[in-house]
Amino acid sequence: MIIDCHGHYTTAPKALEQFRKRQIDALKDPALSPARDSMRISDDELRDSLEGAQLRLQRERGTDRTIFSPRAGGMGHHIGNADTSALWSGICNELIHRICTLYPDNFTGVCQLPQSPGVRPDNCIAELERCVTQYGFVGCNLNPDPSGGYWTDPPLTDRWWYPLYERMVALDVPAMVHVSASCNPNFHFTGAHYINADTSAFMQFLTSDLFKDFPTLRFIIPHGGGAVPYHWGRYRGIAQDMGRPPLAELLLNNVFFDTCVYHRPGIELLLRVIPADNILFASEMVGAVRGIDPQTGHHYDDTKRYIDALDWVAAEDREKIFRGNALKVYPRMAQQG
Numbered sequence: 589m590i591i592d593c594h595g596h597y598t599t600a601p602k603a604l605e606q607f608r609k610r611q612i613d614a615l616k617d618p619a620l621s622p623a624r625d626s627m628r629i630s631d632d633e634l635r636d637s638l639e640g641a642q643l644r645l646q647r648e649r650g651t652d653r654t655i656f657s658p659r660a661g662g663m664g665h666h667i668g669n670a671d672t673s674a675l676w677s678g679i680c681n682e683l684i685h686r687i688c689t690l691y692p693d694n695f696t697g698v699c700q701l702p703q704s705p706g707v708r709p710d711n712c713i714a715e716l717e718r719c720v721t722q723y724g725f726v727g728c729n730l731n732p733d734p735s736g737g738y739w740t741d742p743p744l745t746d747r748w749w750y751p752l753y754e755r756m757v758a759l760d761v762p763a764m765v766h767v768s769a770s771c772n773p774n775f776h777f778t779g780a781h782y783i784n785a786d787t788s789a790f791m792q793f794l795t796s797d798l799f800k801d802f803p804t805l806r807f808i809i810p811h812g813g814g815a816v817p818y819h820w821g822r823y824r825g826i827a828q829d830m831g832r833p834p835l836a837e838l839l840l841n842n843v844f845f846d847t848c849v850y851h852r853p854g855i856e857l858l859l860r861v862i863p864a865d866n867i868l869f870a871s872e873m874v875g876a877v878r879g880i881d882p883q884t885g886h887h888y889d890d891t892k893r894y895i896d897a898l899d900w901v902a903a904e905d906r907e908k909i910f911r912g913n914a915l916k917v918y919p920r921m922a923q924q925g
C-alpha cells in the first residue's frame with residue numbers, strides 16, 4: 589500500500605466557496621451570517637468532485653490512500669476572528685469526514701484548526717478532539733502564522749502552543765506545519781510563504797528544547813522541508829556552533845519531511861540527505877502545481893515517479909517512505925487498518 593500523506597480538498601463544489609463568501613461578507617454585518625446548515629452539498633456532488641481528480645490520479649499513479657485535509661490556502665485564519673474560524677473549520681472538517689466515510693479505503697482525514705491571530709491556540713483543542721474522537725481523523729494541520737504572512741504570533745516553540753501540544757500528545761496525533769494564504773504582498777503564497785514557513789519552523793525547532801518537553805510530539809514539515817535538506821550542512825553547523833546536540837538527536841525523532849518537491853534532482857537530494865526514517869511520501873495533488881513538465885512530459889506533482897526512478901534507494905527504505913513511516917507518524921491510521 590502506498591500512502592500519500594499530503595492532500596487537500598482543492599476540488600470542492602462551488603457551494604463551499606459561496607458559503608465562505610457569505611461568511612466574509614457578513615463580517616461587515618453580523619446579521620447576514622450564514623447558518624451552519626445553509627450549505628448543502630450532496631454525496632453525489634462530493635463523488636463528482638473527486639472521481640475525475642484525486643481518485644483518478646490515485647489510480648493512474650498507483651497510490652492507494654491519501655491523508656486528506658481541507659484546502660490549505662482556503663483556511664484563511666487571518667480572516668475575521670476566532671468565531672469565524674471556528675465555523676469555517678467545522679464546515680471544512682465535516683466535508684473531509686463525509687469524504688472519508690464515502691471512500692474509507694482512499695482517504696484518511698486530517699483537520700483544519702480554528703486558529704486566529706493573537707488568540708491562544710487552546711481554542712483549537714475542542715475541534716481537534718472532536719475530529720479525532722468522533723470523525724476518526726489522524727492528525728491536524730497547524731498554521732505557524734495565522735496572520736497570513738506577518739508572523740505576529742509566538743514561534744511554534746513558545747509555551748503559547750503547549751496546551752495544544754499536550755492534547756496532540758494525549759491523542760497521539762501529529763501536526764503538519766502548514767500555513768495558509770499570504771496577505772503580505774512580499775510573499776507569494778505557494779512559492780514563498782509556504783517554503784518560508786517550512787524552513788522557519790525547522791529553525792525554531794532547532795533552537796529550542798521543545799522535544800525535551802514533548803518527547804513524542806511529531807511534526808511533518810511539508811514541501812520537502814522547505815530549504816532545509818538543501819542547506820542541511822548549514823543547519824548542522826549552526827546547531828554545532830550553538831552547542832546544540834547533533835540534529836539526529838535534537839529533532840529527528842520528532843520532525844519528518846514529505847516528498848512534495850516537484851523535480852527529480854530535488855527528490856534525489858532529499859533522499860540522499862535526510863534519513864529514510866524521516867521521509868514520508870506525498871504529492872499534494874491536486875494542489876499548488878498542476879501543470880505538466882515539458883522536460884519530462886509528466887505532471888510536476890507526480891512525485892512517485894521521481895522516487896521510482898532512483899534505483900539506489902534500498903527496498904526497505906522505499907517501503908518506509910511509501911508506507912511504514914506514515915503508519916509510524918500517524919499511529920491512529922495504523923490502528924484503523
Ligand SMILES: [Zn+2]
Binds near residue numbers: 594596766810872875
Ligand atoms: Zn499542502
